Amino acid sequence: MEVTDQELKIDLQKQGVLMTSLNELYNWGRKNSVWPLQFGLACCAIEMIAASMARYDLARFGAEVFRPSPRQADLMIVAGTVTKKMAPQVVRLYNQMAEPKYVIAMGACAISGGPFKQGYNVLKGIDRYLPVDVHIPGCPPRPEALLHAFMTLQNKIASQPLTGPARPRHLRAGAPSEFSVPQCGPHGLVPPSNPAVWRPPTAAQAG
Amino acid sequence: METLEEICFRIKTALPAARVEIIPNASPCGQRSLLLGREQGLAVATFLRDDPQLRLDYCSNVTGVDWLEPSLPQGFVQSPSSAGLKKEAGEGLGESGTGCLEAVYHLFSMAHKNGPVVLRLRTENRLAAVRLPSLTPVWRSCEFQEREIFDLFGIVFDGHPDLRRLLMWEGFQGFPMRRDYLVADDFECEPTPHGDVPKRMSPRQGCAEVIQKTATADPRV
Numbered sequence: 173m174e175v176t177d178q179e180l181k182i183d184l185q186k187q188g189v190l191m192t193s194l195n196e197l198y199n200w201g202r203k204n205s206v207w208p209l210q211f212g213l214a215c216c217a218i219e220m221i222a223a224s225m226a227r228y229d230l231a232r233f234g235a236e237v238f239r240p241s242p243r244q245a246d247l248m249i250v251a252g253t254v255t256k257k258m259a260p261q262v263v264r265l266y267n268q269m270a271e272p273k274y275v276i277a278m279g280a281c282a283i284s285g286g287p288f289k290q291g292y293n294v295l296k297g298i299d300r301y302l303p304v305d306v307h308i309p310g311c312p313p314r315p316e317a318l319l320h321a322f323m324t325l326q327n328k329i330a331s332q333p334l335t336g337p338a339r340p341r342h343l344r345a346g347a348p349s350e351f352s353v354p355q356c357g358p359h360g361l362v363p364p365s366n367p368a369v370w371r372p373p374t375a376a377q378a379g
Numbered sequence: 380m381e382t383l384e385e386i387c388f389r390i391k392t393a394l395p396a397a398r399v400e401i402i403p404n405a406s407p408c409g410q411r412s413l414l415l416g417r418e419q420g421l422a423v424a425t426f427l428r429d430d431p432q433l434r435l436d437y438c439s440n441v442t443g444v445d446w447l448e449p450s451l452p453q454g455f456v457q458s459p460s461s462a463g464l465k466k467e468a469g470e471g472l473g474e475s476g477t478g479c480l481e482a483v484y485h486l487f488s489m490a491h492k493n494g495p496v497v498l499r500l501r502t503e504n505r506l507a508a509v510r511l512p513s514l515t516p517v518w519r520s521c522e523f524q525e526r527e528i529f530d531l532f533g534i535v536f537d538g539h540p541d542l543r544r545l546l547m548w549e550g551f552q553g554f555p556m557r558r559d560y561l562v563a564d565d566f567e568c569e570p571t572p573h574g575d576v577p578k579r580m581s582p583r584q585g586c587a588e589v590i591q592k593t594a595t596a597d598p599r600v
Contacts, residue, residue, distance in 0.1 A: 256548075257546075257547065257548050290562070291562070292555040292560070292562045293546070293547065293555065356548040356549075356550060356551070357550070358550060358551065358552040359551070359552060359553070
């Protein structure tokens with residue numbers, strides 16, 4: 173929306189006239205009914221549960237309805253350590269979710285492998301296989317951090333245009349909504365990452 | 380509760396063929412353990428459970444130990460020695476006969492409310508002869524823990540009802556808790572902003588061969 177339109181809108185609101193656009197209304201509805209998938213992988217899940225309880229009250233953001241089925245969920249909170257044995261199931265659950273769908277990688281393990289990064293059995297970040305929208309550091313992150321991630325995600329949803337080249341994935345017909353499920357190989361996951369989603373960081377030499 | 384010497388004596392009285400030895404413990408806790416021979420391990424375990432004065436009817440924990448160097452405290456496995464300590468990971472492979480794998484059982488008596496008695500069983504070596512008798516027929520609680528030891532250390536338990544990998548997936552090669560195990564896709568193999576990481580990577584170039592060796596030495600592959 174144009175800047176002048178924003179000012180006009182604010183002026184009109186002062187006079188008691190509510191103006192909106194279809195885009196805003198659509199995104200307002202979407203961002204206030206993000207239903208997470210009900211699953212936890214490790215101790216971060218305890219903080220996620222705490223965030224949904226009365227003290228932190230995730231219901232304020234319209235996200236209290238943790239769905240036990242991926243078909244009914246909009247948001248996957250990867251809360252905890254993703255082992256290599258579990259990673260194919262996590263990707264498969266994501267594939268089973270209906271568009272539009274979002275991913276929050278919660279905690280050090282989910283974003284990078286965390287303290288288990290050098291181990292033999294832990295995936296070094298779920299962003300190797302899934303398009304992550306919000307990363308939360310912390311071990312585990314406090315519920316406030318998860319709320320902040322939620323608000324970040326809401327801002328992201330609210331800023332998505334419905335038309336044009338920058339429109340989100342679920343409004344583009346050719347965009348993929350499923351991502352390849354890795355296989356358990358003799359030493360680790362095959363392939364070790366999905367090149368369509370993640371590329372290894374290039375070494376940046378300090379100048 | 381009887382002392383370990385009394386238990387050892389009674390085992391030898393009841394089962395004259397059994398090899399039992401007391402392993403001293405120099406650490407502050409000083410908890411000693413019984414090293415059993417492989418052949419009579421099952422018979423001795425049955426005796427310990429069924430003897431009315433011992434009644435060690437509960438196995439609380441089973442774990443594995445990888446003795447990489449021939450620096451065993453005392454035991455049946457004769458160490459060739461003179462090889463020296465192997466500091467570099469992966470170098471301990473190949474020399475069969477050095478070191479062994481060990482399963483450790485912690486027993487308690489629920490009937491007499493005492494314990495623990497620690498049992499040890501050692502394999503012949505680390506590569507080819509890695510078989511031990513399973514004590515699952517004696518204590519049912521050993522089942523998953525022996526599977527875990529098989530999964531992570533590669534000890535094959537004879538007589539186990541369902542010996543499969545437990546934590547790692549089927550088709551995984553190698554035994555990660557062995558001390559010479561090297562992770563295949565080590566995180567350092569990725570370029571990072573730190574300049575010294577590729578340098579530290581260089582002594583691990585032989586990574587792939589070592590894993591090949593481990594895979595071929597696996598008796599079940």
